[in-house]
Amino acid sequence: MIFEFANPKRFMTLSGALLPWFAGAAIILLGVGLYLGLFVAPPDYQQGDTVRIMFIHVPAAWVAMMAYGLMALASLFSLVWRHPLADVAAKTAAPLGALFTTLALITGSLWGKPMWGTYWQWDGRLTSFLILLFLYLGYIALWNAIEDELRAGRAAAILALVGVVNLPIIKFSVDWWTTLHQGESIFRPDGPTISAVFIWPLFLMAFGYTALFMTLWMIRIRTEILERRARTLMLGH
Amino acid sequence: MGAFLHMGGYGVYIWPAYGASILGIGAAIILTLMAYRRAKARLAALEKPRA
Numbered sequence: 001m002i003f004e005f006a007n008p009k010r011f012m013t014l015s016g017a018l019l020p021w022f023a024g025a026a027i028i029l030l031g032v033g034l035y036l037g038l039f040v041a042p043p044d045y046q047q048g049d050t051v052r053i054m055f056i057h058v059p060a061a062w063v064a065m066m067a068y069g070l071m072a073l074a075s076l077f078s079l080v081w082r083h084p085l086a087d088v089a090a091k092t093a094a095p096l097g098a099l100f101t102t103l104a105l106i107t108g109s110l111w112g113k114p115m116w117g118t119y120w121q122w123d124g125r126l127t128s129f130l131i132l133l134f135l136y137l138g139y140i141a142l143w144n145a146i147e148d149e150l151r152a153g154r155a156a157a158i159l160a161l162v163g164v165v166n167l168p169i170i171k172f173s174v175d176w177w178t179t180l181h182q183g184e185s186i187f188r189p190d191g192p193t194i195s196a197v198f199i200w201p202l203f204l205m206a207f208g209y210t211a212l213f214m215t216l217w218m219i220r221i222r223t224e225i226l227e228r229r230a231r232t233l234m235l236g237h
Numbered sequence: 238m239g240a241f242l243h244m245g246g247y248g249v250y251i252w253p254a255y256g257a258s259i260l261g262i263g264a265a266i267i268l269t270l271m272a273y274r275r276a277k278a279r280l281a282a283l284e285k286p287r288a
Contacts, residue, residue, distance in 0.1 A: 014265040052251055056258045099265050103258050110254040114247055212262065216269050223269070226276040233283045 008085055008225045015218040022215040029208030037201035044198070053111040055201050059209035061104035064132060065167060067097035067213060071139075075157035085221075088228070089155045090160060091143060092220035096213055098136035105129060114178055124177030129169045135163040186232045204218075 037055035044051035071093040077086035109119045110124070120126065141154050146152035174183045185193045192199055244251050 002259065043245055049247045049251060053246070053254045060258065079268050101260055106257045107254040110257075111251045114250050146238060216265060219269050219273050223273045223276045224272075225278045230280045230283050232275065233280070 007041040008088075011085055012225065013224060015222060019215060020217055022211050024210035026208055026215055029211060033201050033204030033208050037205065041197050041201055043059065044139060047115060048109065050111055050114050051154055051198060052105055054198070055205045057107040057111055058202060059206040060100045061105060061129070061215050062106050062206055063209045064097055064100035064129075065170060066210065067093050067217075068132060068135070068160075068163070068167060070217075071097060072160045078153060079157045079161070081131075084228075085225075087157075088221055088224045090157060091153070091169050092224055094136055094139050094143075094215055095219070096216055097131060098140065099135045100135060100209070100213070105133065112180075121180050123180035124173035125170065125181035128166060128173045132163075132170065135159070135166060139163075154236060 010044075013056035020235065033055065037052055041055075041150065043049045071090045074086045077083050078090055082153055105126075108129075112121070113119050139159050142156045142159055143152050174181050186199075186202075241246050242252070
């Protein structure tokens, strides 16, 4: 059944209908999230105003990891079923994933300086997140290095799947190496340890970042489908 | 306004973090839309029936 929807023509129709909703949701969620995060949330009693960096740091990190998971899933589909749309989906997710990973690293570094006294430390969470960036960059480099599209796609897909082991490492790094980065404070069995006044802007921004990622991802998939169609036409002439 | 920008002394960290995020995301939006327009125009030109 998934293959019926995964046909490029169907994807163009479906994504064309979904795009305005995702784009609209991204604008509203980010607008309200920024307002609550910058103007309504009070300074934290320990971290002061730096807590406002959380509203852009944590969503960027979540989306960076989600994008990798989606890219790996699409790579699996492309490897096992040789599905061309899955190949396009994986390829187009990578630059967006690399962007959100970079933003998570930059904002984290700017949060670390006033709170930990350093921009960078070879802590488990920070290091595994830097590896996530290298995985994205390696994936993009592989696509560019191999001329033949089919072979490039297969090699990149294998790299994406191997790199999946890094996701649980990122997730559990704060428990395995308690060197610097704080532990999980949202998805805990006993509930979040941060107050609602911070949770609200955080979740709105997280959903806003997700909607934004989905919007850009769909447009990039559409672009790649159009480019491949154009290339096929060129060959025909 | 001054107090808002000052952010209890942390403005020097908070605003670059927001600035980098807006810049990065803004660039991604512009590049994505430009590539999309270019691909659409290219395909339209190819699909035009030729004499």
